Each structure stands twice: as C-alpha cells, then as structure tokens.
Amino acid sequence: MIFKKLCLEDKENIEKYIYPYKFLSCEYSFTSLYIWKDACDIQYTIYKQALILKKKDFDGNYHFMQPLGYSKEDLREIIEELKAYREENHMKYLFKDLEESFIEEFNILLNEKNEFCIKEDRDNFDYLYEAEKLMSFAGKKLHSKKNHYNSFTRTYNYEVVEINDEKVIKDVTIAAEKWYEETEEKDSKLFYELLAIKNIVNNMNLLNLNGVAVYVDGKVAAFSIGESLNEKLAVIHVEKGDKNINGIYSFIAKTLIDKCFNDAEIINREQDLGIDGLRKSKMSYYPLKLEKKFILSF
Numbered sequence: 001m002i003f004k005k006l007c008l009e010d011k012e013n014i015e016k017y018i019y020p021y022k023f024l025s026c027e028y029s030f031t032s033l034y035i036w037k038d039a040c041d042i043q044y045t046i047y048k049q050a051l052i053l054k055k056k057d058f059d060g061n062y063h064f065m066q067p068l069g070y071s072k073e074d075l076r077e078i079i080e081e082l083k084a085y086r087e088e089n090h091m092k093y094l095f096k097d098l099e100e101s102f103i104e105e106f107n108i109l110l111n112e113k114n115e116f117c118i119k120e121d122r123d124n125f126d127y128l129y130e131a132e133k134l135m136s137f138a139g140k141k142l143h144s145k146k147n148h149y150n151s152f153t154r155t156y157n158y159e160v161v162e163i164n165d166e167k168v169i170k171d172v173t174i175a176a177e178k179w180y181e182e183t184e185e186k187d188s189k190l191f192y193e194l195l196a197i198k199n200i201v202n203n204m205n206l207l208n209l210n211g212v213a214v215y216v217d218g219k220v221a222a223f224s225i226g227e228s229l230n231e232k233l234a235v236i237h238v239e240k241g242d243k244n245i246n247g248i249y250s251f252i253a254k255t256l257i258d259k260c261f262n263d264a265e266i267i268n269r270e271q272d273l274g275i276d277g278l279r280k281s282k283m284s285y286y287p288l289k290l291e292k293k294f295i296l297s298f
Contacts, residue, residue, distance in 0.1 A: 003045045005037070005042070006033055006043060010044070011206070016069075017050075018068065021230045024128060024266070024289075024291045026229075027293070028065070028068065028097075031200065031209065035199075035237060036055075036192070038192055039058070039189065039195075040057070040058075041056045041062075048071070049071065050069050050070035050071075053065040053068075057096065058188070063093035063295075065095070066095060079106070095294075096295045097121075097124070097293050098118075098294040098296060099294075100294070115298060116296055117298065118294055120295075121293045124271045124293045126268050126269075126271055128266050128287055129285060129286075129287050130288050131261065131264045131267045135254060137254065141286045144284075145250045146250075148250035149247055149254055150247075151247045152246060152247030155246065155247070156216045156221075157217055158221070158251075159215045160213075161213050162259070163212060163223065169202060171213065171215075177194065180194045197240075204225075210226060210260035210261070211224060211238075214252055216242075216245060216248075221245050224236060224253070224256040225237050226260065228261060233264060233267075236269050266288070269287075
C-alpha cells in the first residue's frame with residue numbers, strides 16, 4: 001500500500017466515499033480530516049475499491065480509521081492486508097475512531113480466535129446535543145447558560161457578522177493568533193489548531209462551511225465555524241472566544257446555531273480530548289448522547 005498525504009485537492013475524491021454522511025461522529029467528514037491533516041499526519045490510499053485512512057494520534061501512534069466504501073466480501077482481505085502493514089511498520093494499534101456498527105461487523109467476520117482487544121476511547125467520544133435546546137437554552141438544566149447569554153447581550157455593545165469576506169477573515173485570524181500567544185501552557189494541539197483555523201477560514205466556500213464572528217466594541221470577541229453533514233446533523237469544528245468577556249461562550253454557542261444550523265436536529269460539538277476543563281464545559285450543556293468510538297489492538 002502506498003499512502004498519500006491528504007490535501008485540499010483531495011476533497012472531491014474523498015467525499016465519494018463519505019457522502020451521503022451516515023455517521024453521528026465527526027471523524028469522517030472531510031473538514032475534520034483536513035483540520036487535523038498536519039497534526040495527525042493524515043494519509044490515504046484506495047485498496048480493493050475502499051478508502052483506507054491512516055492517522056497519527058497525539059501520542060505519536062499511527063493507526064487506521066475504519067475502511068469506507070468496501071464490499072463485505074472484500075473486508076477480510078482488506079483487514080489482513082492492514083494487519084500485515086501494521087506489523088511491517090510497527091504500528092501500536094490496528095484501528096482507532098471505530099464506530100460500533102463496524103465493531104459488530106468485524107467481530108462476526110474476524111474475531112474467532114479472540115486475538116484482538118477492543119476498548120472504548122473515552123477521550124474521543126463526541127458530544128451530541130439537541131439543536132433546539134442549544135438555540136433556546138430552555139429548561140432548568142440550561143438556566144445558567146441562558147443567564148450568561150442574557151448577561152452578555154445586556155452588558156456589551158456587540159455585532160454578529162458571517163465569516164465570508166476578507167476583512168472578517170483577517171480579523172478572525174488576528175484574534176486567533178492573539179489568543180494563542182496569550183496562552184500560558186502552549187502545546188502542539190493548540191499550535192495545530194491555530195494552523196487549521198488559518199487554513200479553513202481562507203477556504204470557507206470550498207469546504208462548505210458556515211461561521212460567525214462576534215465583534216465587541218469593534219474587535220473580534222469570539223468566532224465559531226461548523227458544517228451541515230446531512231439533513232439532521234451539524235458539527236461545530238471551531239469555537240474560540242475571549243475568556244475575559246462574560247457570557248461570550250454561551251452567546252457564540254447559541255448564535256452560530258441560530259444563524260447557520262437552525263434546521264438541524266443534532267449538533268455534534270466534537271470531543272474533549274481528555275482535557276478536564278473542556279470536558280466540564282461540554283458536560284455543562286447536558287449532551288443528549290456521547291457518541292462512542294473504539295480502539296482495536298492486539
């Protein structure tokens with residue numbers, strides 16, 4: 001197998017295997033792959049008419065994502081080929097980012113000898129929310145979010161602008177760079193996130209993305225970017241804000257969905273990566289469901 005590094009020009013070819021998008025997780029959207037193409041060294045090849053994605057996790061371990069577009073009669077051969085590649089290249093895992101449906105199919109076909117170990121990857125579970133609740137903040141559980149939202153609207157002189165022209169793109173980029181520089185504990189995730197933001201804001205139309213920026217007193221105070229993956233599901237890829245502005249995160253979370261994804265039923269706000277503060281924040285919006293992902297190793 002010869003793998004090619006993912007780039008923007010691969011979008012049309014990759015999306016032949018992805019759409020119609022039937023996942024609830026965000027992992028297999030082209031934009032998700034593109035955002036992390038450098039941080040995770042995402043590569044792909046086509047084997048037996050199936051899309052094979054290879055990826056590096058944040059601990060530096062390579063693995064395959066689940067094959068896409070394969071014929072069931074070819075799955076055994078595909079997996080045997082991937083097992084051989086893994087052994088030859090000393091990969092720690094065979095698969096990560098697996099959906100439950102693939103696990104079931106894999107077990108029926110190939111786990112007769114119990115040579116594989118399958119476990120949940122909690123740090124990469126996706127957080128799924130009811131879109132209607134995020135737009136209304138209705139109910140006792142989200143009362144504090146509504147208070148934060150109302151506090152922001154009462155306190156600040158603000159403007160909401162779509163991210164679709166050169167000035168807004170430049171302002172968003174400057175804000176993202178500023179917040180990165182102000183971060184005391186920088187790590188590789190934050191560096192690659194900044195790189196990804198610069199890439200996607202300059203390719204919003206090509207990637208079919210929607211985004212809004214919130215200006216407070218003429219400066220970007222927050223921005224958020226997402227996409228519709230099917231008629232029911234939208235995913236929020238980026239959400240950044242000035243932590244010194246009270247209520248800004250509640251405001252941007254509600255506003256992006258109001259403006260861009262008000263016809264969605266489910267909002268995927270991606271994973272917490274095992275970061276305690278991020279997990280606490282995502283749980284505070286009371287998810288409808290955590291979409292599980294699995295690791296398969298030996």
